[in-house]
Amino acid sequence: MSSPFPVRNPRTGVYDYRITPTPASEISLISSTMRVHQETWLQIGLGKRIAILQQFAESLIDHKETVLKALEQDTGRSLISSVEIDGIKGAVDRWAAIACAHKNEIGVSSSMPHISYEVTYNPYPLVGVISPWNFPLTLSFIDALPALIAGCAVLIKPSEITPRFAEPLRKILTTIPHLKDVLVLVDGDGETGAAVVDQVDTICFTGSVKTGRIVGEQAARNFIPSFLELGGKDPAIVLKSADIDHASTALLRASILNNGQACQSIERIYVDEAIYADFMEALIHKAQQVTLNSDDIHKGILGPIIFEKQAQILQDQIDDAREKGAVIHTGGHVENHGGSWLKPTVITDLTPDMLVLTEETFGPLLPVIPFNTVDEAISRANDSDYGLSACVFAATAEEAIEVGRHLEAGGISINEASLTALMHEAEKNSFKLSGMGASRMGHSGYLRFFRRQSLMINNGKALPIHAFDENYISN
Incomplete structure (x- = not known):
């Protein structure tokens, strides 16, 4: 029994x-x-x-x-x-x-x-x-x-x-x-x-x-x-022609919806260096407006971390990044309100060996990395054991699609993010692991x-x- x-x-x-x-x-x-x-x-x-x-x-x-x-x-x-x-x-x-x-x-x-x-x-x-x-x-x-x-x-x-x-x-x-x-x-x-x-x-x-x-x-x-x-380690690429307000809005949502507890959550954001400073300013401002529902389940945007062990995984990734020189702009600490909550955590000054860039996160962490060339962005986006989905932002769909075709992932959102969670008609296969x-x-x-x-x-x-x-x- x-x-x-x-x-x-x-x-x-x-x-x-x-x-x-x-x-x-x-x-x-x-x-x-x-x-x-x-x-x-x-x-x-x-x-x-x-x-x-x-x-x-x-x-x-x-x-x-x-x-x-x-x-x-x-x-x-x-x-x-x-x-x-x-x-x-x-x-x-x-x-x-x-x-x-x-x-x-x-x-x-x-x-x-x-x-x-x-x-x-x-x-x-x-x-x-x-x-x-x-x-x-x-x-x-x-x-x-x-x-x-x-x-x-x-x-x-x-x-x-x-x-x-x-x-x-x-x-x-x-x-x-x-x-x-x-x-x-x-x-x-x-x-x-x-x-x-x-x-x-x-x-x-x-x-x-x-x-x-x-x-x-x-x-x-x-x-x-x-x-x-x-699992997934979904990347986003923001080209220099992209609308910064549009891209930052979509990527914040796609990174933290359901507290980032989704396979298709965006877990790495690569931004053209030409617009990196402006993008960061917009993203940080929007992330700071996000509220927790810790006081009232019917008020606030982010719920608790569902799986107890996941809270420690998230804190370990944040601490690892911080110890290796990363800058934490928002959030950064798992909060105890009976259960565990974490505010959107925007991270910069990252290096490739940091856990937040190599391991699946499954939480509201937003690592942002600048790039100089499109080829560099594609290479870094594909540098992962995962290939579930990805997204690209540009001034036109055609420009974004040209980049998206080179990404090693099954579902590519163009000028949006995590569309596989919102529409189910388009067939896709998972790449890699x-x-x-x-x-x-x-x-x-x-x-x-x-x-x-x-x-x-x-x-x-x-x-x-x-x-x-x-x-x-x-x-």
């Missing part, structure tokens, strides 16, 4: 909640039952599946107060938690439109005109989702929704750091026929996640490179596909949950074995 373990409230620092990890034996039983129900889920058809998921999204809104309270306790912030809930309906509609537009491929062989074919799509029966703590609801369903629409059953293991929201979701699911049988959330830690990987037909993981390697290796041993969305597998955006985000099966039809005579007689060929 698994023992309960405590869960910390990021606002108060108090361990005020408990979960009991679901044991591997129970995961096995749950998975077996879900596989049986998945057959019915597939048979009811695409239209019915979409209608049920739309009902689920509406029920989330109807029970928003309860779900929101749990998310607020999980993450310590209110507005973004509300956006997570409201966003499910739009996500269902978006995936539904993609699914309805999809058709089986029908064609005729170019080399053998009497052979026609049809490519059909068979969903994986059971999909596993292991989600992170920074956007608990959104990142549990970013993979689950297209998989469910495809006809898969989905087993979700939320992060043990932010597990509270799962319970009100389970209660909502009990009221929705069919869906409650093919969408299950289980509590637990890494061992629970490993048990999930052992029971599913494909696994979706969002989180750190370290854990992603473990998940990917286990999936490979089990001979199942894995879709890994891992930032992940692997098909894009979770666009049509690929839907089609990755299918195995393709080709039906090849002979409409003519059968090819005889004599066609391969050596004498027949030579004559």
